Amino acid sequence: MLFSADQKVHVDKQGALKESLQTVDGTFQSERKRTLGLCDIQLNGFAGIDFNNPNLNPEDFHLSMQALLRTGVTNVLPTLITANQGDLYRNFEALERARAFSPIAQMMVKGYHLEGPFLNPAQGFAGCHPSQFMGRKPSWEKFVSWQAAAGGRIRLLTVAPEMPGVLELITKCVESGVRVSLGHTNASHEDIRKAVGAGASLSTHLGNGVAQLLPKVDNPILSQLAEDGLTASFIADGFHQKPHVLRVYIKAKGSDRTILVSDGTAASGTVPGTYYLGATKIQSKPEGVVHLFGTQNLAGSAATLLECLQNVMSWYNTSLEQGITWTSIQPRKLLGWPTTQNVGDLAELLEWEYINDRWTPASVQLGTQIIKIH
Ligand SMILES: [Zn+2]
Numbered sequence: 001m002l003f004s005a006d007q008k009v010h011v012d013k014q015g016a017l018k019e020s021l022q023t024v025d026g027t028f029q030s031e032r033k034r035t036l037g038l039c040d041i042q043l044n045g046f047a048g049i050d051f052n053n054p055n056l057n058p059e060d061f062h063l064s065m066q067a068l069l070r071t072g073v074t075n076v077l078p079t080l081i082t083a084n085q086g087d088l089y090r091n092f093e094a095l096e097r098a099r100a101f102s103p104i105a106q107m108m109v110k111g112y113h114l115e116g117p118f119l120n121p122a123q124g125f126a127g128c129h130p131s132q133f134m135g136r137k138p139s140w141e142k143f144v145s146w147q148a149a150a151g152g153r154i155r156l157l158t159v160a161p162e163m164p165g166v167l168e169l170i171t172k173c174v175e176s177g178v179r180v181s182l183g184h185t186n187a188s189h190e191d192i193r194k195a196v197g198a199g200a201s202l203s204t205h206l207g208n209g210v211a212q213l214l215p216k217v218d219n220p221i222l223s224q225l226a227e228d229g230l231t232a233s234f235i236a237d238g239f240h241q242k243p244h245v246l247r248v249y250i251k252a253k254g255s256d257r258t259i260l261v262s263d264g265t266a267a268s269g270t271v272p273g274t275y276y277l278g279a280t281k282i283q284s285k286p287e288g289v290v291h292l293f294g295t296q297n298l299a300g301s302a303a304t305l306l307e308c309l310q311n312v313m314s315w316y317n318t319s320l321e322q323g324i325t326w327t328s329i330q331p332r333k334l335l336g337w338p339t340t341q342n343v344g345d346l347a348e349l350l351e352w353e354y355i356n357d358r359w360t361p362a363s364v365q366l367g368t369q370i371i372k373i374h
Pocket of ligand 1: 115127183184205209
């Protein structure tokens with residue numbers, strides 16, 4: 001969905017659209033285009049601030065949301081990874097306090113993503129998550145306590161369906177309106193199918209969170225690619241997958257089941273250096289890759305969702321309209337959120353200009369705020 005960039009956007013004092021926007025289609029020839037803002041459903045931190053910190057400072061969170069908005073993201077699911085039960089509880093409380101403090105966060109954060117702790121702790125599948133907190137029997141009561149601390153805003157939960165008790169948890173979460181995703185999993189094809197039957201609808205960063213060596217026939221990547229009930233998210237930072245591999249994944253999954261995420265960390269939107277992801281030290285290198293400190297293991301990314309979008313547009317000659325579908329429309333659709341802008345909706349708009357052979361965001365509008373990007 002593209003909007004005409006020639007129309008003046010009128011909003012009320014709350015930032016809600018006063019008039020409907022004129023739409024154009026992908027064949028519309030213009031050096032300027034307007035789209036919905038980006039939606040990142042997997043972001044662990046930004047601009048030096050780690051969201052996986054039970055002592056998260058509201059002011060810091062506010063600043064990180066402001067920095068995120070300047071990269072075109074108007075809607076985000078701050079993501080917590082595996083930690084012990086009490087830390088997760090305190091962390092969600094801290095996120096809620098920070099959200100209440102920041103008007104901009106209240107507009108951008110309509111939900112959270114909990115990636116863990118009911119994941120596969122085996123080496124290679126646990127990824128950078130602390131495996132000592134995985135592998136416990138899932139309990140609906142634990143989830144409910146985290147959901148209460150999160151103000152009911154956990155909208156997405158990533159689990160490994162082969163772990164005992166997880167299928168029952170999927171059913172209960174889906175019944176309560178939470179979307180369930182599969183990740184950090186070594187599930188058999190049968191378990192993947194059971195998870196989809198129980199209501200799972202997404203694969204988290206498919207192709208990552210798996211061992212380097214996998215059986216050639218029954219492996220969790222192929223099983224999830226084959227399952228049409230699952231949309232898949234991919235990290236298009238150029239490090240989690242080589243561009244030619246991601247191309248195969250997107251072709252296999254199909255364009256209308258593809259979502260791009262950043263899986264960004266405190267290292268995103270800032271300079272290379274040493275940061276934290278929860279209790280884990282991570283190192284962001286000048287070339288843009290993030291490793292567990294002192295190792296070659298990936299630990300989230302330093303990319304922004306905008307960079308991921310611009311990567312696929314340059315790697316595959318993907319149109320802006322298609323790229324926006326993967327980075328804005330389909331994530332919202334998965335979460336059951338509106339995928340266009342109607343009268344009365346909070347303005348969440350990006351203006352693009354075609355400069356030096358590529359689409360570049362010129363400004364972002366969130367409510368009454370318009371920020372120039374370049
Ligand atoms: Zn992960």
